[in-house]
Amino acid sequence: MKMVAVTACPTGIAHTYMAAESLEKAARELGVEIKVETEGSVGAENALTPEDIASADVVIIAAATQVPKDRFAGKPILEVPIQDAIKNGKAVIERAMKLEKPAQMDYVQQVQKTKEEKSEARTGVYKHLMTGVSYMLPFVVAGGILIALSFAFGIHAADVEGSLAWALMKIGGGTAFALMVPVLAGYISYSIADRPGLAPGMIGGMLATSLGAGFLGGIVAGFLAGYITQWLKSVIKLPKSLQGLMPVLVLPLLSTAAVGLLMIYVIGTPVASLMNALTSWLTGMSEANAVVLGLILGLMMALDMGGPVNKAAYTFAVGLLGSQIYSPMAAVMAAGMTPPLALALATVLAKNKFTREEVEAGKVAWILGASFITEGAIPFAAADPLRVIPSIMVGSAVTGALSMAFGCQLMAPHGGVFVFFIPGVITNLPMYIVSILAGTVVSALLLVMLKPSVRPVQAAAQ
Incomplete structure (x- = not known):
C-alpha cells in the first residue's frame, strides 16, 4: 500500500x-x-x-x-x-x-x-483559530522587531518625522501591526469557508480594529464571517451558468455586508468595552496580580508543550501586542523556553536517570529550548508523564511569575535567545535571563529528585 x-x-x-x-x-x-x-x-x-x-x-x-x-x-x-x-x-x-x-x-x-x-469535530474551532494565528505571526514578528529597532534610537526618536526611527515605527507599528487583526480574522474565516471567506473576514477584522475591539473583535469577526459565508454557500443555489459568480461576487458581498453591519451595530461596541477593560486591568495590574498571571501563563505553556492549552496562552499574549501590552508575551516565551532547557540540564546532572537515547535527546533540547520550541520536552514527557509534566510545570510557573514580577517586556513573539541581541526587543534583559535560569534549575532539580535511576552510575558516566 x-x-x-x-x-x-x-x-x-x-x-x-x-x-x-x-x-x-x-x-x-x-x-x-x-x-x-x-x-x-x-x-x-x-x-x-x-x-x-x-x-x-x-x-x-x-x-x-x-x-x-x-x-x-x-x-x-x-x-x-x-x-x-x-x-x-x-x-x-x-x-x-x-x-x-x-x-x-x-x-x-x-x-x-x-x-x-x-x-x-471538537478540534474544528481550535484549528480555525490556529490557522488565523499562523498567518498572523509573520506580521507580528516583523512588526515587533521593527518597533524595537525604532526604540533603539531613543524612546522618543520616532517622534521626529522623516528620521529612520520614525520610518521603522511607521513600517512596524503603523503598518505591520495594523494588519495583524485583519489577517487573523481573514484567515480564521478562510479556514472555515475557504477563499470566499477571506474578504469578509479581513474586512470584519479591519472594522474590529477601527472600532477598538482589538484581537478579541478580530476573532469574533473571523468566526462570524466564516460561518456566515459557509451558511450562504449551502442555502444559495444558482444555475450552473452563474456558479462562477458565487466565490467572487455573491458570497463575499453578502457575507461582508452581514458581518460589517453586525460588527458596527451589534458586536463591535460590547467587545471594544471588554477589550478596554482587559487592557486597563493588564496595564494597571499590581505586582501581586502580575505574578499570578505570569504563574498561570507559565503553567499553561508547560502543560501540553505546544498543544491547545499552550497555544491558548501564546495566542492571548500575541493578541495583546497590538494593544501595546508586552509583559505577558515576555512571560509566555520565557516559560516556553524553560521545559526543554530544564530537561537538557537534568540529563547532564543525572545521566543515570535517563536512557542513553534521552541523554542524546537532551543535547538537542538545549537548542530547542534556546529557540523557544517547547515541543523539545515532548519525548521526555511521553516516556514519563507523571514525573516530567508536573516538574516542568512548576519550573515554567516560576519563570512566568518572575518575568512578570520583574516587569520584563517582549516586543517580538518568537525567536528565543536569538532576539536577545536585538536592542530594545526585551526590557530588563538581565532579570529576564535570571527568570529563565531560575525556572530551568527548579524543574531540573525536581526531575533529578523524582525520577528513579534507570542504569548504574558507572554506565551513565560513559
Whole structure:
C-alpha cells in the first residue's frame, strides 16, 4: 500500500516535523510506503507531486491548521489532529489502511467511529483559530522587531518625522501591526469557508480594529464571517451558468455586508468595552496580580508543550501586542523556553536517570529550548508523564511569575535567545535571563529528585 501525508502546525516549526517523523517511522514498521509533505515555516518541503498523489491509495492530513484538499479529490482522506500523529503514528497509519478496505462495521466499531468523528469535530474551532494565528505571526514578528529597532534610537526618536526611527515605527507599528487583526480574522474565516471567506473576514477584522475591539473583535469577526459565508454557500443555489459568480461576487458581498453591519451595530461596541477593560486591568495590574498571571501563563505553556492549552496562552499574549501590552508575551516565551532547557540540564546532572537515547535527546533540547520550541520536552514527557509534566510545570510557573514580577517586556513573539541581541526587543534583559535560569534549575532539580535511576552510575558516566 502507498500513502501520502501532509503535516502542518500553527508555527510550522516543531510539531510539523515531529508528526512527519512519527508517521514515517510507523509506516516503515507496518511495511507501508509513505511520502510526507511538511508545511513548515518556510513553506512546503518534500512537496507531493501530482504523480505521488495519483499513485497513492490513501491521504493522511495531520494538521492543526487548515490544509487545502482540492488536489486530493477522489482519494480517501483521513484527517487527524497533529497531536495524534505525534503520539501514536502507528494508530493513524492503521486507521488509514482501513480506509482502503471498507467493510460492514459492527456496533462497537460504529460507536468507536462516532467517538473519533466527534473528537475531530471538537478540534474544528481550535484549528480555525490556529490557522488565523499562523498567518498572523509573520506580521507580528516583523512588526515587533521593527518597533524595537525604532526604540533603539531613543524612546522618543520616532517622534521626529522623516528620521529612520520614525520610518521603522511607521513600517512596524503603523503598518505591520495594523494588519495583524485583519489577517487573523481573514484567515480564521478562510479556514472555515475557504477563499470566499477571506474578504469578509479581513474586512470584519479591519472594522474590529477601527472600532477598538482589538484581537478579541478580530476573532469574533473571523468566526462570524466564516460561518456566515459557509451558511450562504449551502442555502444559495444558482444555475450552473452563474456558479462562477458565487466565490467572487455573491458570497463575499453578502457575507461582508452581514458581518460589517453586525460588527458596527451589534458586536463591535460590547467587545471594544471588554477589550478596554482587559487592557486597563493588564496595564494597571499590581505586582501581586502580575505574578499570578505570569504563574498561570507559565503553567499553561508547560502543560501540553505546544498543544491547545499552550497555544491558548501564546495566542492571548500575541493578541495583546497590538494593544501595546508586552509583559505577558515576555512571560509566555520565557516559560516556553524553560521545559526543554530544564530537561537538557537534568540529563547532564543525572545521566543515570535517563536512557542513553534521552541523554542524546537532551543535547538537542538545549537548542530547542534556546529557540523557544517547547515541543523539545515532548519525548521526555511521553516516556514519563507523571514525573516530567508536573516538574516542568512548576519550573515554567516560576519563570512566568518572575518575568512578570520583574516587569520584563517582549516586543517580538518568537525567536528565543536569538532576539536577545536585538536592542530594545526585551526590557530588563538581565532579570529576564535570571527568570529563565531560575525556572530551568527548579524543574531540573525536581526531575533529578523524582525520577528513579534507570542504569548504574558507572554506565551513565560513559
